[in-house]
Amino acid sequence: MTIIRIVRMTFLPEKTSEFQRIFEQCKNDIRSMPGCLHLELWRDVDDPNIFVTHSHWESVETLDNYRRTEFFGLIWKKTKILFADAPMAFSVEKVS
Template sequence: MLIRIVRMTFAPERVPEFLQLFEASENQIRSMPGCRFLELWQDADQPHVYCTHSHWDSADALNAYRRSALFGQVWPATKALFAAPPLTFSVTPATPDQQAADSVQ
């Protein structure tokens, strides 16, 4: 499983537009092959900063979504609302078994 976090800073006056865009597309994103989970977080101290938190079967599944027509519509519309560049990263769950295997290599 791949977990994807995207931290986005919006111009405060553009937040309603972003929320409308997210609401209109969230179920379509959740329906993409390989998407297991999607939620939206709002920063507790900076209300114009949001993060998407999503779970994907694999990097290939995430990349297939990133090549989709849906992403081609949603991401440019979202980027137009940014007040700063986004911060994106992918992580995988760390389990004791994985950590032990990694330390041997």
């Protein structure tokens, strides 16, 4: 079962460029993680400080394995200090 992971993040206005730099540096590494099938970065059209990552994973286990990696820990540490608000994350599966 493919899992779709959505993470909505609101950044401090002066930190959006830094986040985009971090994402550009690590996106190919994330895409090459075992179980990662797809990764995109979206930006809210009404609020340029809000970004959303949209990724597809082979399973809950492959997503969880990625989230336990040292690589993820380093990226998350760099990213979370840029937030203006708590992120919202959820995983879903396609029904129809």
